[in-house]
Amino acid sequence: MTKTKRLILILADQLSWQQPVLLDSSPDTDTLVFAEVIEEATYVRHNKHKIAFLLTSMRKFAAEARNKGYPVRYFTIDKQVKTLLEALQNTLGTQQIFDQIHVCEPGEYRLKHEILTWSDRLSLPVVLHEDTRFLCSHADFKTWADGQKSFRMEYFYRGMRKRLNILMDQDKPVGGQWNYDADNRSGWRNKDTVPERIKFVTDEITQTVIDTVDAHFSDHPGDLSQFHYATDAIEARAHLEQFIRVFLPRFGQYQDALAEESTTLFHGLIGLYLNAGLLEPLEVCQHAEAAYRAGNVPLAAAEGFIRQIIGWREYVRGIYWYHMPRYATLNTWSADTPIPTWFWTGKTQMRCLHKSIQQSLDTGYAHHIQRLMVIGNFSLLTGLSVSEVCDWYLAMYVDAYEWVELPNTLGMALNADEGIMASKPYAASGKYIAKQGNHCQQCPYDPKLTTGPKACPYNSLYWRFIDRHLERLTKNPRMSLITGQWRKRAEDERDSIVRWADQVLDRIESL
Numbered sequence: 001m002t003k004t005k006r007l008i009l010i011l012a013d014q015l016s017w018q019q020p021v022l023l024d025s026s027p028d029t030d031t032l033v034f035a036e037v038i039e040e041a042t043y044v045r046h047n048k049h050k051i052a053f054l055l056t057s058m059r060k061f062a063a064e065a066r067n068k069g070y071p072v073r074y075f076t077i078d079k080q081v082k083t084l085l086e087a088l089q090n091t092l093g094t095q096q097i098f099d100q101i102h103v104c105e106p107g108e109y110r111l112k113h114e115i116l117t118w119s120d121r122l123s124l125p126v127v128l129h130e131d132t133r134f135l136c137s138h139a140d141f142k143t144w145a146d147g148q149k150s151f152r153m154e155y156f157y158r159g160m161r162k163r164l165n166i167l168m169d170q171d172k173p174v175g176g177q178w179n180y181d182a183d184n185r186s187g188w189r190n191k192d193t194v195p196e197r198i199k200f201v202t203d204e205i206t207q208t209v210i211d212t213v214d215a216h217f218s219d220h221p222g223d224l225s226q227f228h229y230a231t232d233a234i235e236a237r238a239h240l241e242q243f244i245r246v247f248l249p250r251f252g253q254y255q256d257a258l259a260e261e262s263t264t265l266f267h268g269l270i271g272l273y274l275n276a277g278l279l280e281p282l283e284v285c286q287h288a289e290a291a292y293r294a295g296n297v298p299l300a301a302a303e304g305f306i307r308q309i310i311g312w313r314e315y316v317r318g319i320y321w322y323h324m325p326r327y328a329t330l331n332t333w334s335a336d337t338p339i340p341t342w343f344w345t346g347k348t349q350m351r352c353l354h355k356s357i358q359q360s361l362d363t364g365y366a367h368h369i370q371r372l373m374v375i376g377n378f379s380l381l382t383g384l385s386v387s388e389v390c391d392w393y394l395a396m397y398v399d400a401y402e403w404v405e406l407p408n409t410l411g412m413a414l415n416a417d418e419g420i421m422a423s424k425p426y427a428a429s430g431k432y433i434a435k436q437g438n439h440c441q442q443c444p445y446d447p448k449l450t451t452g453p454k455a456c457p458y459n460s461l462y463w464r465f466i467d468r469h470l471e472r473l474t475k476n477p478r479m480s481l482i483t484g485q486w487r488k489r490a491e492d493e494r495d496s497i498v499r500w501a502d503q504v505l506d507r508i509e510s511l
C-alpha cells in the first residue's frame, strides 16, 4: 500500500518535536516546509530581537530536521516570499507529489482563517491540527467557560492544578492553600543583587541572521548588539535550569518589584521559549515543582511561578479563542488618544516609563509589572487608543503573539474587554510605582504630589480616570471605596485635580 505523502508547514513559533503534526511524522513520507515571510515580519514593526530569535531558531530547527533525514524546503528571507501560501505554491510547483498539506493551528485568528481557505486555493486537502502543546484544549476551555458566570482565572487555575496533578497532595493543594500571593510581592529596596544570566554566544547562524535582520528591518526597534537569547532547545533548557536553581527561589518575593538596577529581576525570561516551542509548559512546571519538593525553592515561589504558566498562560489563550473575533473590537472606555511618539523612542522624563520603554525597545523584553503597571497603567489612565496600544505591544516584545498579547493588553492592562478578564481596572497612581521600587528616586517628578509642575503625572491622571468614568466605576463593588473617596473631596479640589490632569494630557508629548 502506498503511504500518504504529506507536506508539513512548520510556522516559526512551532519549533517543537512535540507539536502534533511532527509527533506522527516520518522522513520517509513527509517533507517539511519553513518560510521566512516578509508579510508576517512586517504587519507590525516587530522588534528586531523577535525576528532574529525566530529566524535563528527556525534555521537551527530545520537543520535538526535535515539531520533526522527529513526532506526540507526552506525559504530564507532574501528569497522574498511574501506569504505562507506563496511558499506552499512554490514548493508544490507543477509536480503532483503530495497528497495532503498538514499544519498545526497558528496563534492568531486572522491566520487560522486564512489557512482554512488554502484547501480551495491549492486544490489539495489542508489538515489543520489543534496545538496539543497547550495544556487546556479549546473544547476543555469552552466546557469550563460555558459553565461560568464570570471568567475568573483563579477558578480555572484550581481546575488545571487538579487535572494536571501539579502541587497537589492527593485532592488537596500542597500546603493547604491554592494561592500564596500574599507571601509574594515585596517592593525593591536595593537590598539584594540580581545574579548574571547565561548569555548565549553568537554562533555563525545567529550572526548571519543578525546581519540579515539589521539589513532588512532597519526601521524596526531593537539593538541587536544586545542579542543573547537561546536559539535552540538545548540552550533554552540550560537557561531554564539556571533560572530554577538561581532565580526561582526569589521569583515570588520580587514578582511585582521595579528596579533601576535590573531589567529582568528574578523573572523567568522564558515566555519567548514557551511560545516558540523551545520549552514545553508541563516540563517547566514539573521542574519547578521538583525544585520545591527537593527543598530548594519556597512553596510561595514555586506556586506563584506555576500559576503563571498553567493558570494565566492557558487562561488567556482560552479567553482569546473563546471570544474572537469580537474580542479585538472591544473598547470599554472609548479610548482613542494617539500614542505619544516617545513610545517609539523612550524619550520621556518619567523615569519608570523611560526605563520600561527603553529596555523594551532595546531588548524586546519587559517584565510583567513594567508591562502592566507602568506602560499599561499609563495607557489606561491617558485613554490611549486601544488598537494602537495593542499593536505597540505586539510589535515590541520578543514573546508577543496575538493569542497572548491581545487578552493581556486589551483585557488586563486596558480593561477594554467589558470586564471579561478582570473584575476591576488595574489603575494605579504613582504611589503604587513608588512602593514597588526605586525609579521615583531618579525622577524629576514627585510621587507624593498630585498637581503642580513637579507632580507625578500618574497621580492626577489616576483621579481624572476615576472622575471621567465615575458613574460606571461606582457600579463596580470593587471600586466603590475609591469612588466614594473621590466624591467626598471638596468640589473645587476635584476640579483643580482634573484641570491639572487635562493640562498634563495636553503636554503628553513632552512629559
Ligand SMILES: Cc1cc2nc3c(=O)[nH]c(=O)nc-3n(C[C@H](O)[C@H](O)[C@H](O)COP(=O)(O)OP(=O)(O)OC[C@H]3O[C@@H](n4cnc5c(N)ncnc54)[C@H](O)[C@@H]3O)c2cc1C
Pocket: 266, 267, 268, 269, 270, 271, 272, 274, 275, 305, 308, 309, 312, 313, 314, 316, 366, 367, 368, 369, 371, 372, 376, 393, 394, 397, 399, 400, 401, 404, 405, 408, 409, 412, 413
Ligand atoms: C500588557 C501586557 C502584554 C503582555 N504581552 C505578552 C505577550 O505578548 N506574550 C507573552 O507571552 N506574555 C505577555 N504578557 C504576560 C507577561 O507579562 C509575560 O508573559 C512575561 O512578562 C514574560 O516574561 P517572563 O518569561 O520573564 O515571565 P515570568 O514572570 O517569569 O512568568 C513565567 C511565565 O508565565 C507565563 N505568564 C505569566 N503571566 C502571564 C500572562 N499574564 N499571560 C500569559 N502568560 C503569562 C509566561 O509564559 C511567562 O514566561 C503580557 C502582559 C501584559 C500586562
Ligand code: SF4
Pocket: 350, 351, 352, 353, 429, 430, 431, 433, 434, 439, 440, 441, 443, 444, 445, 446, 447, 456, 457, 458
Ligand atoms: S514619580 Fe511618577 S513618573 Fe516618576 S518614576 Fe515615580 S511613578 Fe514614575
